Amino acid sequence: MISLKGFITRFLSDPVAIVAGTVLLFLVLMAIFAPFLAPQNPYDLMQLDIMDSEMPPSWRVGGDERFPLGTDAQGRGVLSTIMYGTGISLLIGVGAVIVQGVLGVTLGLVAGYRGGWIDAFLMRLADIQMSLSTLMIAIIVLALFQAAFDANTYADYAIFMLIVIIGVAEWPKFARTVRSSVLGEKNKEYVDAARVIGLPPRRIMWKHILPNTLTPVLVISTIQVAEAIMTEAALSFLGLGMPTDRPSLGSLIRSGFEFIFSGSWWITLYPAIVLVMLILALNLLGDWLRDVLNPKLRRGDD
Amino acid sequence: MAMLEIEDLHVAFPKGKKAEVEALRGVSLKLEKGERLGVVGESGAGKSMLAFSILNLIAEPGRVSQGSVAFHGENLLELSERDIRGIRGNRISMIFQDPMVTLNPVLTIGTQMVETLKAHRKISDAAARKLCIAKLKEVAIPSAESRLGAYPHELSGGLRQRVVIAIALLTDPELIIADEPTTALDVTIQAEIMALILKLCREKDVALILITHDLGIVAEVTERIMIMYAGLCVETGPTQQIIQAPHHPYSAGLLKALPQFAGRGTRLYQIPGSMPPITALPPGCAYHPRCERATELCKAQVPPLEHGHACFHPIDQTEAAS
Amino acid sequence: MHILAFLLRRSVQAVIVMFVISLIGFSIQDNLGDPLRELVGQSVSEEERDLMREEMGLNDPFFVQYFRFLGNAVQGDLGTSYFFKRPALDVIMDKFPATFELVLGAVFIFLSLSIPAGIYCAIHRDSWITRFIMSASIVGISVPVFLTAIGMVWLFGVELGWLPAFGRGDTVELPWGWETGLLTWEGLSHLILPSVTLSSIMLPLFIRLIRAEMMETMSTDYVRFAKAKGLSTSRVRYVHAFRNTLLPVVTVGGLMIGTLIAYTILTETVFQWPGMGFLFLEAVNRVDTPLIIAYIIVVGLIFVVVNTLVDFLYTLINPMVKLPGAKS
Numbered sequence: 001m002i003s004l005k006g007f008i009t010r011f012l013s014d015p016v017a018i019v020a021g022t023v024l025l026f027l028v029l030m031a032i033f034a035p036f037l038a039p040q041n042p043y044d045l046m047q048l049d050i051m052d053s054e055m056p057p058s059w060r061v062g063g064d065e066r067f068p069l070g071t072d073a074q075g076r077g078v079l080s081t082i083m084y085g086t087g088i089s090l091l092i093g094v095g096a097v098i099v100q101g102v103l104g105v106t107l108g109l110v111a112g113y114r115g116g117w118i119d120a121f122l123m124r125l126a127d128i129q130m131s132l133s134t135l136m137i138a139i140i141v142l143a144l145f146q147a148a149f150d151a152n153t154y155a156d157y158a159i160f161m162l163i164v165i166i167g168v169a170e171w172p173k174f175a176r177t178v179r180s181s182v183l184g185e186k187n188k189e190y191v192d193a194a195r196v197i198g199l200p201p202r203r204i205m206w207k208h209i210l211p212n213t214l215t216p217v218l219v220i221s222t223i224q225v226a227e228a229i230m231t232e233a234a235l236s237f238l239g240l241g242m243p244t245d246r247p248s249l250g251s252l253i254r255s256g257f258e259f260i261f262s263g264s265w266w267i268t269l270y271p272a273i274v275l276v277m278l279i280l281a282l283n284l285l286g287d288w289l290r291d292v293l294n295p296k297l298r299r300g301d302d
Numbered sequence: 303m304a305m306l307e308i309e310d311l312h313v314a315f316p317k318g319k320k321a322e323v324e325a326l327r328g329v330s331l332k333l334e335k336g337e338r339l340g341v342v343g344e345s346g347a348g349k350s351m352l353a354f355s356i357l358n359l360i361a362e363p364g365r366v367s368q369g370s371v372a373f374h375g376e377n378l379l380e381l382s383e384r385d386i387r388g389i390r391g392n393r394i395s396m397i398f399q400d401p402m403v404t405l406n407p408v409l410t411i412g413t414q415m416v417e418t419l420k421a422h423r424k425i426s427d428a429a430a431r432k433l434c435i436a437k438l439k440e441v442a443i444p445s446a447e448s449r450l451g452a453y454p455h456e457l458s459g460g461l462r463q464r465v466v467i468a469i470a471l472l473t474d475p476e477l478i479i480a481d482e483p484t485t486a487l488d489v490t491i492q493a494e495i496m497a498l499i500l501k502l503c504r505e506k507d508v509a510l511i512l513i514t515h516d517l518g519i520v521a522e523v524t525e526r527i528m529i530m531y532a533g534l535c536v537e538t539g540p541t542q543q544i545i546q547a548p549h550h551p552y553s554a555g556l557l558k559a560l561p562q563f564a565g566r567g568t569r570l571y572q573i574p575g576s577m578p579p580i581t582a583l584p585p586g587c588a589y590h591p592r593c594e595r596a597t598e599l600c601k602a603q604v605p606p607l608e609h610g611h612a613c614f615h616p617i618d619q620t621e622a623a624s
Numbered sequence: 625m626h627i628l629a630f631l632l633r634r635s636v637q638a639v640i641v642m643f644v645i646s647l648i649g650f651s652i653q654d655n656l657g658d659p660l661r662e663l664v665g666q667s668v669s670e671e672e673r674d675l676m677r678e679e680m681g682l683n684d685p686f687f688v689q690y691f692r693f694l695g696n697a698v699q700g701d702l703g704t705s706y707f708f709k710r711p712a713l714d715v716i717m718d719k720f721p722a723t724f725e726l727v728l729g730a731v732f733i734f735l736s737l738s739i740p741a742g743i744y745c746a747i748h749r750d751s752w753i754t755r756f757i758m759s760a761s762i763v764g765i766s767v768p769v770f771l772t773a774i775g776m777v778w779l780f781g782v783e784l785g786w787l788p789a790f791g792r793g794d795t796v797e798l799p800w801g802w803e804t805g806l807l808t809w810e811g812l813s814h815l816i817l818p819s820v821t822l823s824s825i826m827l828p829l830f831i832r833l834i835r836a837e838m839m840e841t842m843s844t845d846y847v848r849f850a851k852a853k854g855l856s857t858s859r860v861r862y863v864h865a866f867r868n869t870l871l872p873v874v875t876v877g878g879l880m881i882g883t884l885i886a887y888t889i890l891t892e893t894v895f896q897w898p899g900m901g902f903l904f905l906e907a908v909n910r911v912d913t914p915l916i917i918a919y920i921i922v923v924g925l926i927f928v929v930v931n932t933l934v935d936f937l938y939t940l941i942n943p944m945v946k947l948p949g950a951k952s
Binding site: 354357359361362383387388389390391392395396398399400403404405406407408409410417418421422453455466469 | 749843844845846847848849850851852853854855856857859863864867868871941942943944
């Protein structure tokens with residue numbers, strides 16, 4: 001482990017970490033304060049004017065001061081949709097990782113602590129789920145939901161569905177890491193001591209083992225948020241995620257895609273840049289955290 | 303000229319971006335043809351580092367920062383990669399500590415033996431296999447012929463170490479460096495393997511550098527001893543002499559800790575404290591925090607290696623006798 | 625254990641998995657949409673409907689219907705596509721060669737690049753090329769595959785106009801009915817952008833994986849022992865280290881099959897590549913339930929077959945595991 005002071009010192013001495021952290025902070029603040037900062041409210045249909053559609057960025061011929069990054073086919077300002085869309089992407093990313101974390105940490109603790117057939121069963125399930133791939137599971141489940149419900153119902157539950165599906169599909173990553181930490185900690189003296197005093201197993205698990213597994217969980221979480229945002233973007237791009245009237249970054253790219261070839265590149269390009277910056281910042285921070293907190297943890301065989 | 307002559311060898315590892323720490327801090331030794339030397343010390347004393355630096359096999363990011371390793375007068379550290387390869391496994395062989403991880407798990411025993419021969423000799427496959435079988439028989443592996451097609455995991459630890467020894471002997475080397483060859487084995491077969499190594503070295507007049515933390519083994523097998531502590535040689539000399547009358551307090555401590563040297567019914571001795579890591583060596587003699595004879599001088603200066611020991615306050619014979 | 629025993633065991637596992645997938649497929653069919661309405665429309669009277677319902681066995685208990693479904697499925701009958709009015713399996717299999725060749729192209733590209741790059745980065749840890757590849761790989765991991773696709777289409781297809789960006793071009797029909805695009809320049813040129821795109825997401829992952837595993841095997845005792853035996857550098861690297869690197873790489877490769885199939889859907893959508901993924905998405909938009917189910921079952925089957933092949937490959941290169949799934 002590393003002290004908070006050492007942690008900050010390491011952070012400040014690494015230019016990559018500073019840039020990634022700044023970008024992430026900027027994007028998060030932008031998303032949180034979007035309702036106050038954005039020039040328009042893209043959800044408010046009254047503010048939209050179809051006459052404003054497909055305007056180029058303001059510095060180009062035909063641009064308009066009100067829309068610095070131009071407008072999309074529905075006349076929404078691209079800057080405003082990005083600010084709101086980043087929020088939705090982040091919300092789904094963080095929400096899904098919270099679901100993954102709670103589910104994965106709990107099941108990982110149970111598997112590692114209990115062992116036996118519960119462990120075997122959970123790990124086999126984790127294997128199967130990992131090899132099926134989250135994106136594939138999500139595509140099929142969402143495709144079926146879309147087929148089963150009408151568009152309006154689907155749109156209402158889209159955020160919730162995305163968080164739950166991406167959350168449930170990715171629990172094995174957390175569970176495996178926590179399980180191996182538990183197996184490492186399980187035979188240490190303090191756990192035995194707790195058992196000898198007569199503390200019940202559940203309390204031993206939560207109170208003693210959990211804090212020791214937090215470091216790897218923190219590292220994984222960062223990278224998992226990036227992956228969840230990427231998965232959400234892919235699903236939305238396929239039309240299986242967020243609907244276009246409450247767009248995430250992925251659905252913005254989807255709605256802009258058909259206009260690229262007619263010359264309206266800005267509808268796609270700006271959300272794409274923000275999406276890549278967001279994922280890249282999270283990935284860089286995740287890698288950095290892993291190097292600082294736990295040099296032994298590697299990506300690839302997680 | 304001695305067969306092997308190591309002079310003031312330093313091995314350094316980077317610490318942080320600019321600094322370095324030394325794992326070996328200037329070690330010298332001489333070895334004659336057919337001579338058997340035991341290198342003794344706790345783990346982390348730099349014994350393995352010494353072994354690997356002879357063949358210029360220090361793992362990155364470590365490096366030999368100073369000194370020379372002369373083999374028949376030729377500095378091995380200055381040889382080209384190609385030339386040193388002609389020495390490795392040919393004129394100087396190594397036996398590693400843990401036979402479970404020394405042999406490549408995905409290659410057969412035969413492949414791993416034949417490739418060694420082919421690296422050093424112009425020899426046909428058939429002749430190489432024949433020689434390999436002969437060597438496997440020499441190290442007393444039952445049904446040697448059928449073992450060539452076996453994978454390492456199909457053999458027990460003891461058999462695997464015999465295979466490693468057979469590989470080391472394949473090219474009739476002049477020197478074998480054995481790095482804790484029995485530590486990872488079951489207690490019951492440790493003696494067998496050690497006896498085998500000793501027998502083969504004697505028969506073929508092969509020199510041996512035996513690296514171990516076990517003074518008992520060294521006493522049985524070797525003619526000379528070198529005792530290492532924190533990257534330095536603290537005492538060296540003929541085996542019998544050191545075992546009977548150690549001069550350095552650390553050597554004395556190691557000996558006292560041996561069950562076979564402790565009197566019946568007496569409590570087993572333990573040296574107080576533990577060896578400091580190379581990243582945090584105390585000033586002066588690295589042993590002084592654990593030494594009952596230490597004085598201010600020991601804290602200030604590193605004692606030079608003179609008369610076979612590096613100590614300002616050596617135990618002398620009369621004192622030891624009392 | 626014998627190779628036949630291995631295959632038998634894996635077949636049993638595969639049958640169980642397929643059984644579960646078919647059960648899921650059937651429950652979807654059972655709950656999603658009314659086959660009768662799709663077939664006859666609204667114009668038929670209520671009595672006639674009931675009669676047809678009874679004739680088609682739609683009033684039978686769940687499991688009777690399921691086993692009928694299963695029986696048909698085994699014979700290759702996965703229902704009739706509402707949109708194409710043809711057997712769903714036929715519709716899918718027509719599109720299979722396109723997806724297969726896309727994946728083949730992508731696998732070829734990322735294997736032929738990631739292995740040398742991964743080995744290079746493991747051996748020359750501090751060279752500037754390694755630093756560049758490693759930095760580029762984290763950027764590569766962070767760009768979603770559909771953005772790469774859009775970028776490719778825009779740059780090479782539209783702005784530069786070097787390569788065709790949509791569809792498969794003309795294909796040649798092989799004797800057994802396989803439509804291939806690999807035999808003509810036109811077919812190959814259409815394949816380039818989609819397969820490069822599909823490989824772009826796997827490439828950085830594999831470079832990092834191969835590098836990490838190779839670095840680990842290079843620091844093992846058996847590699848050190850191989851060096852101490854005086855073997856040549858290339859033998860130490862490629863025979864001793866790389867063969868052991870392959871083991872985890874094959875395992876992870878097996879785990880990536882699902883992801884790869886998912887990415888074909890994205891890639892095919894952007895490039896309008898007439899493969900199974902593109903077809904599937906169209907089927908979802910048209911609520912063509914039999915086609916959706918047929919896709920799920922075919923993909924499940926591909927998944928099971930490829931996984932078995934990967935396990936088989938693993939046993940071939942790893943003498944320690946004679947038989948995955950066998951009790952040791």
